[in-house]
Amino acid sequence: xxxxxxxYWERLRSSFWFLPAAMACLAVALAFAAVAxxxxxxxxxxxxxxxxxxxxxxxASLMLGTVAxxxxxxxxxxxxxxLVAMSLASSQLGPRLLRNFMRDTSNQVVxxxxxxxxxxxxxxxxxxxxxxxxxxxxxxxxxxxxxxALxxxxxxIYFIHHVSVSxxxxxxxxxxxxxxxxxxGRMFPGHLGKSQSEAPNPPDAAELPAAFAHEARPAGALxxxxxxxxxxxxLMELAREQDLLLQLECRPGHYLVHGQTMVMVWPGDRMNDExxxxxxxxxxxxxxxxxxxxxxFSFLQxxxxxxxxxxxxxxxxxxxxxxxxxxxxxLCRLARSDMPSPFRFDDLGQLRLVATGYTFAxxxxxxxxxxxQNARSNPAVAIRMLDAIARIACHVRSASDAACxxxxxDMIVRGAREAVxxxxxxxxxxxxxxxxxxxxxxxxxxxxxxxxNRFLA
Numbered sequence: 001x002x003x004x005x006x007x008y009w010e011r012l013r014s015s016f017w018f019l020p021a022a023m024a025c026l027a028v029a030l031a032f033a034a035v036a037x038x039x040x041x042x043x044x045x046x047x048x049x050x051x052x053x054x055x056x057x058x059x060a061s062l063m064l065g066t067v068a069x070x071x072x073x074x075x076x077x078x079x080x081x082x083l084v085a086m087s088l089a090s091s092q093l094g095p096r097l098l099r100n101f102m103r104d105t106s107n108q109v110v111x112x113x114x115x116x117x118x119x120x121x122x123x124x125x126x127x128x129x130x131x132x133x134x135x136x137x138x139x140x141x142x143x144x145x146x147x148x149a150l151x152x153x154x155x156x157i158y159f160i161h162h163v164s165v166s167x168x169x170x171x172x173x174x175x176x177x178x179x180x181x182x183x184x185g186r187m188f189p190g191h192l193g194k195s196q197s198e199a200p201n202p203p204d205a206a207e208l209p210a211a212f213a214h215e216a217r218p219a220g221a222l223x224x225x226x227x228x229x230x231x232x233x234x235l236m237e238l239a240r241e242q243d244l245l246l247q248l249e250c251r252p253g254h255y256l257v258h259g260q261t262m263v264m265v266w267p268g269d270r271m272n273d274e275x276x277x278x279x280x281x282x283x284x285x286x287x288x289x290x291x292x293x294x295x296x297f298s299f300l301q302x303x304x305x306x307x308x309x310x311x312x313x314x315x316x317x318x319x320x321x322x323x324x325x326x327x328x329x330x331l332c333r334l335a336r337s338d339m340p341s342p343f344r345f346d347d348l349g350q351l352r353l354v355a356t357g358y359t360f361a362x363x364x365x366x367x368x369x370x371x372x373q374n375a376r377s378n379p380a381v382a383i384r385m386l387d388a389i390a391r392i393a394c395h396v397r398s399a400s401d402a403a404c405x406x407x408x409x410d411m412i413v414r415g416a417r418e419a420v421x422x423x424x425x426x427x428x429x430x431x432x433x434x435x436x437x438x439x440x441x442x443x444x445x446x447x448x449x450x451x452x453n454r455f456l457a
Contacts, residue, residue, distance in 0.1 A: 010292060014102045016082075016111065023112030024119045031123035031141065038138035057130050060142045064128075067149045068121035074152070075114035078159060082107055085167050092314065093172055094304040096288075100175060104166065110159040117148040169319045173305060177326040179291055180298035184333055208354065209266065212245065217268030218261035219276050225285030227254050229293055234282040236344070239352040242270060246279075247354040253294035256285060295358060299366050302327055310374045310381065320375065321384045327367045328388030334360060335395040360396075361404040368408050376419035379429050382412050386432040393439035402440050409436045 012018040086101050101107070124145055129136040165171055227250055239246050247264040250256060263279050265271055289297045306323035309316040339360065344353040368385065375381035389405050389412075396402050416429040 010290060014099050016079075016102060016108060019105070019108035020112035020115045023109075023116040027116035027120040028123060030144070031120045034141040034144050035124060035127050035138050038140045039136075041140075057128050057137050060137050060139075061125060061128050064121045064125040064142060064145055067145055068118050068125065071114045071118040071121070071149070071152060074156060075111060075118065078111055078114060078156075081159075081163055082111070085163050089167055089172065092308070093169065094301070094308055096301060096304060097172065097176070099288075099290075100172070100179075101166070106162050106166075107159075110155050110162075113152055113155045117145075117152050120148060121145045169305070169309075169316070170322055173302065173319070173322045173326055176298060176301045176305070177330065180295075180302065180326070180330050181333065183291055183295045183298045184330060184337065186293075208247075208351075209245065212247075212264075212266045215268050216245075216247065216264040216266040217271045218249075219263045219265055219271065219279045220259040221256040221262050221283070221285070222258065222277070222280045223285055224257050225255070225287060226289050227252050227256055227283060228286045228290045229284040231282040231284070235279075236346060236352055238278055238282070240346050240350075242275070244270065245351060245354075248356050251294075251356040251358075252292070253289050253296050296363065296366050299327065299330070299363060303367065303370050306371045306381075307374050310371070310378065317378055317380050320371065320378075320381050324371065324381065324384045324388055327371075328391055331360075331364060331367060331388070331392045332395045334363060335392055335397065335401060360398075360401045364404050364408065372408070372412055372415060376415040377421075379416060379420050379422075379425040382416045382420075382429050383432045385412055386429070386436045390432075390436040390439040393436065393442070406437070406440050409433055409440070 082101075086098055089101060090098055124138055124141045127136065127138055127141070230248075230252060235246060238244070245266045247266075249261045249264060256262065262283060265275070265279075289300075291298045291301075302323045306320040308314055309319035309323070340357060342355045342357045343351060344355060346352050371381070372385065375385070386409060389409050393402065393405055396405065413429060413433040416426060420426050420429065
């Protein structure tokens, strides 16, 4: 249930209607409260407000009508400008980045401000009574409407600036990079249960029960879609209640088809239809990948921007270089992080869950492979990728991570040797390759030590 609620919250954050609708509801409440206050207070009290509206019913009606009409017209203009910006970003940077623009709170607040002002003025306008009836001019309410109109003008000026800045490639890359940093901060599956060091008297984390391989039974998916979220608490609680050991066969970002194995359950004789439905309830599937628990998706967003920038139709290597810089920064942070153990324990130290985790090599492949393949003939991007590898080499802490970086450096320089026609450009790439190799050579593994030790070359 927690993961499902988080999924719906992400949908609300990525929608254009939720925040404007909430602001419109607040405008309704403000209109009724202001009119009620106008009816309750005396004219003497209102006269103490030097900025209050002091005109008649006709003037108040004309003023509120003008504000309401202009606000709904501006709201349509703002919506059109937003769609144009989203269309431009989709064609230049990639359609999967539309979610980032739709989640932009500033755009939602701007649209909500104009809608709320329109709703407020419309509701106050209907309370004004002419002299031939019971005369009533809500002076305080009209004054608030004028104040909201002035605020809306300021918001419009801010929106014009914001939308022109938000579609710049460097700004989009920085925004995606911040989301990537947030994803690394909540590395999956580090929050599933307790790690070995936190559990009292844990079993050997490197071994599954001997009978697991031939007694465990699979639990399949009941629908198709991308795995977006996993309700970790629900899985651990279910495993404790029924004394189960669960091994995840997928992770957020994987595409599942109906019947595909999601979890291996041991003991297998406890499998039944009810348990399959309970397990499926902990997995949230959707039509697209999200960055909530899928770190690779944020890496792929930067990769998509870089690959599109390197395409012949766009030919923008500077944007690709900016993406490589951000990817290198994220990989530096990832190299310094401790990859969580796939073995998760309950409060009593009992092994309950074996999760499919990420590896540094796998994420590095995701970050570099497609860019390297599309930048074979572009020495500037190849040089920046080798510079990024040299920076990351200063942060790796295991021999396998260093070997992964060396493998990518070798592939980059081989591609440049084959595809770069100018000899001078190839020499520049070779020089950066030697610098990256030198940085990686400063990593030494002692006999019996799989983590490696740093020393100055």
